Amino acid sequence: MPSKNADVPPPLPEPLRVAVADSHTHLDMQSGTVEEGLAKAASVGVTTVVQVGCDVRGSRWAAETAAAHESVHATVALHPNEAPRIVLGDPDGWSRQGAREPGGDAALDEALAEIDRLAALPHVLGVGETGLDHFRTGPEGMAAQERSFRAHIEIAKRHGKTLVIHDREAHDDVLRVLKEEGAPERTVFHCYSGDADMARICAEHGYFMSFAGNVTFKNAQGLRDALAVAPLDLVLVETDAPFL
Template sequence: VRVEAADALAAAAAVGVKGLIQVGCDVESSEYAVKAANDFPNVLAAVAIHPNDAARLAERGALEEAIARIEQLAADDRVRAIGETGLDYFRTGEEGHAAQEHSFREHLRIAVEQGKALQIHDRDAHDDVVRILKDSPLPGRVVFHCFSGGAELARICNENGWYMSFAGTVTFKNSHDLREALSLAKPELLLVETDAPFLTPHPFRGRPNASYMIPYTVRFMAETRGADLAEFCAQLEANTREVYGAF
């Protein structure tokens, strides 16, 4: 079922979700993200070529053109982040790793040159993602989107001031490593997200995710950390504004 953007925003606002980041993962969806952010005052945009798409585009000789278009889109003031970019070793084999790393480094360059936050997609690639971040110039704000690491990656993020954005996966019963990471994360480095329409929080796992379900994840995160819910929400809002700026 296709939900119109205005309806999705209204449903989110009804449960206290004041705004959202529309994230592009290829040229087409990045163009849509920029349009949505300019059409709606409570939407901001992020633009990128997803690592899996980077590998596929490289095979066709089309990656550089796509990155150039992302760089153009990134200049829009409503674009506050570059990403999802990074590495995905789950869906892309070794033959695509070099293309992913090249794309990641190009997105890093764009984020630094344009003063945007960086949103990282890191799947089964923690060591190489950290290696690249540590040997590259970085923008002021680095976000691990859909944080999927455990205690060790949380400690690395704490040490480097990198943000950890948790999605509905943290509520799953078998996500012990994620909950340990959540407990260790510095409060000023915590973010929350949907990754809609994926990663729907318990007890709605399996249904399409949307911004109006964020409260389920937030409540779970606050309970896991033993935090006061109102104070925790205020901290998340402050962190979000620190990364993405005002709407």
């Protein structure tokens, strides 16, 4: 009988019939070493992974890990929820970095400058995950979040890197900002969460849609409808490990 212990991972699945790239993962948030994680992934056919940065420290780690492992590519960014945390502070220490005092716009500018520096590295292939999150960030943090998103778009375009978008309950605003700023040549909606109509808009603009394990959930028929209309050449897959 399978273990019900949440701390015990499920057994590895059968190897995939073809090699697959995981377009979005967080090796730094998983148990075990990077080498162990990559070996397990390779044993089931996942031969390439994209390690995603969500803050300055994590982005530095992503860049260093990609430089050290041929099968790892890096993206660097401030997560949408990180931007208001930098500007307004985080007294409760919601993020893994712990509590911090408000830094204002100057602190956000400093963090964005470091992301800009990292994005220029040759083994960093993308800028993300950036975007908008209306689920966790309240109205007081929206201005910082959108300013950060616009800055990331500019960084991605200037360095010729892929833009990786985090879009949670913010579809219309994300599409609006992309239209106003002009999207980079390659734009990926990580853990795609829109409906079929939005998938058609993404296809029209050539945006990639990356689908995660939640597409299999019983209540995710809308995601399956979106996948059904998404052109296959614009479809990516991801684990968002360890989350999905």
